[in-house]
Amino acid sequence: MSTQAGAGDHRGMPVPDGVEGERIDAAIARMFGLSRTRAAEIISEGNVAVDGGSVGKSDRLEAGTWLEVTLPPPPEPPSARAEPVPGMGIVHEDADIVVVDKPVGVVAHPTVGWTGPTVLQGLLASGIELATSGAAERQGIVHRLDxxxxxxxxxxxxxxxxxVLKRAFKERVVDKVYHSLVQGHPDPLRGTVDAPIDRHPAGDGRWAVVAGGRPSVTHYETLEAFRAASLLEIKLETGRTHQIRVHMAALRHPCVGDHLYGADPALAERLGVRRQWLHAMRLGFEHPTRGHRVEFESTYPDDLAAALHLLRED
Known part of the structure; x- marks a missing residue:
């Protein structure tokens, strides 16, 4: 394996046994943690060769051949700029922490390709200074929401x-409680999903229950049952990407409105839901410097509350 300075990450290797016979775009995606689309782009740009020759994305890898891949350098992540975020409320603030109630359509911090609002922008616009530990574009971030x-x-x-907070989240001593409206009626009405999560083999941005993935544990309890859906209270032990959405889909009870994970679009349309019905309801932890226990609670935003109202009237 070698690296060419200034020309991206250049790698050469024999074709691994685990990808022999696979399409090249699928193999590249799996080997380097890319989406199939990005892998195909790298191939079409001439950055993949087999035995020194050019290849197409649908070609198959053969044992005994030499694979060369040049991964372009990742783009620089954008930096946070002060910009008000409508609808974002500050629930609590002291010298060490700030707790926000994040609205839908807002990400935690700037990322490549995201042009919408971020929590960091909103806090900077409010004059709130955050810890500078970690990457510059993620200042103060100790956990995230979709x-x-x-x-x-x-x-x-x-x-x-x-x-202290980073360690608390890593050691799973933070109480994270969500409410989610899911399709159908889970059986049993309360239970635990203990199933590892990793990137979906399709490489399309989804995550999935995958053997050998990262350990992931979700506890759920039914609060209300309706004709076509159930309101659940969900407690997370771990905090994997899309964890609740993946685990509920694995139970065949996806979050209402979560089309990425197989939700029924007709039900979402009837309830006026334009995103997954999922809300981070309560957050509890030991204050990082004062030592006492703190707990914060949110209320349903208007779109989720309206969907519940329709179900209760039905």
Missing amino acids: ANTSGLMVLAKSEAAYS
């Missing part, structure tokens, strides 16, 4: 709080 998941997030203002 763009279309609303609810509570805590961020660190002091460096001491950042260190």
Whole structure:
């Protein structure tokens, strides 16, 4: 394996046994953690060769051949700029932490390809200074919510709080409670999903229950049952990407409105739901510098509350 300075990450290797016979775009995606689309782009740009020759994305890899891949350098992540975020409320603030109620359509921090609002932008616009530990574009971030998941997030203002909170999330001593409206009626009405999660083999941005993935544990309990759906209270032990959405889909009870994971679009349309019905309801942890237990609670935003109202009337 070698690296060419200034020309991306250049790698050469024999074709691994695990991808022999696979399409080249699928193999490249799996080997380097890319989407199939990005892998195909790299191939079409001439950055993949087999035995020194050019290849097409649908060609198959053969044992005994030499594979060369040049991965372009990743683009620089954008930096956060101060910009008000409508609808984002500050639930609590002190010298060490700030707890926000994140609205739908907002991500935690700037990322490549995202042009919408971020929690960091909103806090900067409010004059709130965050811890500078970690990457510059993720200052103060100790956990995240999906763009279309609303609810509570805590961020660190002091460096001491950042260190303590990062460790608390890693050691699973933070209470994270969500409410989700899922399709159908889980059986049993309460239970635990203990199933590893990793990127979906399709390489299309989804995550999935995959043997050998990262350990992931979700506890759920039914709060209300309706004709076509159930309101669940969900507690997370781990915090994997899309964990609740993946585990509920694995139970064949996807979050209402979660079309990425197989939700029924007709039900979402009837309830006026334009995103997954998932809300970070409560957040509890030991204060990082004062030592006492703190707990914060949110209320349903208007779109989720309206969907529940329709179900209760039905």
